[in-house]
Amino acid sequence: NxxxxxxxxxxxxxxxxxxxxxxxxxxxxxxxxxxxxxxxMGLRLIYYSxxxxxTDKGEVPNGYNVSRLNKREFSLRLESAAPSQTSVYxxxxxxxxxxxxxFGPGTRLTVT
Amino acid sequence: AQSVTQLGSHVSVSExxxxxxxxxxxxxxxxxxxxYVQYPNQGLQLLLKYTSAATLVKxxxxxxxxxxxxxxxxxxTKPSAHMSDAAEYFCAVSEDQGNLIFGxxxxxxxxx
Numbered sequence: 356n357x358x359x360x361x362x363x364x365x366x367x368x369x370x371x372x373x374x375x376x377x378x379x380x381x382x383x384x385x386x387x388x389x390x391x392x393x394x395x396m397g398l399r400l401i402y403y404s405x406x407x408x409x410t411d412k413g414e415v416p417n418g419y420n421v422s423r424l425n426k427r428e429f430s431l432r433l434e435s436a437a438p439s440q441t442s443v444y445x446x447x448x449x450x451x452x453x454x455x456x457x458f459g460p461g462t463r464l465t466v467t
Numbered sequence: 468a469q470s471v472t473q474l475g476s477h478v479s480v481s482e483x484x485x486x487x488x489x490x491x492x493x494x495x496x497x498x499x500x501x502x503y504v505q506y507p508n509q510g511l512q513l514l515l516k517y518t519s520a521a522t523l524v525k526x527x528x529x530x531x532x533x534x535x536x537x538x539x540x541x542x543x544t545k546p547s548a549h550m551s552d553a554a555e556y557f558c559a560v561s562e563d564q565g566n567l568i569f570g571x572x573x574x575x576x577x578x579x
Contacts, residue, residue, distance in 0.1 A: 359510075388566070395476070397557060397571040398511075405564075413566070445510055452565020453499050453518075458510035 357381055359459035361446050367465045368436045376431040376462050378446030386449045387429035388413075388456060389421060391442040398445065404429055405452060436466045469494045469562040473570035481578045486530075486545040488573050490558030493539060499561035500541045502532055505572075506554045514556070517541060528552070553577045 362377045380387065385406045390398040400413030402421040410421050418440060420432045429448075433440060443463050447456040474489040492498060499518050503511040515526025522534045532543045541558060555574045559567040 386565075395571060397569040399569075400566055403566060411564075447511075453561050454565075455501060455513050455516050456567060458503075458512070460510045461508075 359446055359448055359457055361444075361459040361462050363462060364460065365463050367467065368433075369467055370437060372436050373432065373434050374436065374464075375433075376444055376446075376464075377428070378430065378459060379428045380446075380448040380457070381427065382448060382450075382457065383426070384448035384457075385426070385451050386454075387423065388447040388449075389419075389429070389431045390445045390447065391415065391440075392445060392461075393442050401431065401444075433464075436464075438466045440464065441466045469498070469560050469568050471558050471560050471568055471570035473556075473558050473573050475573055476571065477574045477576065479576040479578060480548045482550055483547050486543070486548045486552065486575065488543040488556050488558075488575065490532075490541045490543065490570060491539055492541060492558070492560040494560055494562075496563065500532075500534060501559040501561075501567065502526065502530070502541075502543050503557045503559065503569075504528075504554050505557065511557060514543070548575075548577045550577050550579065 359380045388403045389401040404410045404423040407426045446459040449456040472491045501516045502514040515524045517534045525531045555572045558570040
């Protein structure tokens with residue numbers, strides 16, 4: 356039982372490049388989330404998927420897109436990376452809304 | 468809108484001393500409240516949660532938190548700090564859709 360897994364662990368991009376962050380969970384959870392963590396800012400919700408087939412914007416969605424590929428997988432795409440997107444990205448999942456969330460180990464992204 | 472305020476971005480205690488990390492929330496509905504811990508270069512791990520059952524909630528690693536509706540607080544305590552408690556702690560409240568709003572975090576240092 357791996358919980359929530361994320362790939363890659365580290366990534367360096369040049370401004371304008373694109374990439375997809377992958378997330379998978381093996382807990383049969385319905386809801387999945389993408390956050391970014393910046394120093395002194397706590398965690399901010401980028402997008403979430405309340406259930407398979409649905410996605411919604413969170414607090415800071417600009418510059419990102421998501422895909423809920425199936426119940427297990429939820430990917431985050433940066434179409435044209437900007438230095439402001441340098442951050443640590445966390446994926447999380449929960450049984451449903453209002454339940455506790457379980458977090459992956461994070462992806463540290465640097466955009467130069 | 469719901470919000471979370473964590474008083475003190477850094478707290479330092481001596482080993483064996485009481486740990487008190489403060490969290491105040493605002494919520495228009497009965498809240499679900501959570502405390503998470505983040506060790507360096509790791510994801511967030513659930514410490515404990517309040518879901519309207521008992522007001523005193525016990526979590527892992529000897530931590531507990533008390534929900535005080537009149538004070539809109541959910542402070543985290545541990546009677547005796549251990550070196551291994553050094554980490555960053557995040558308080559979170561559920562918002563109307565069931566997503567979590569996180570505080571900005573409190574870094575706990577433990578001095579020998």
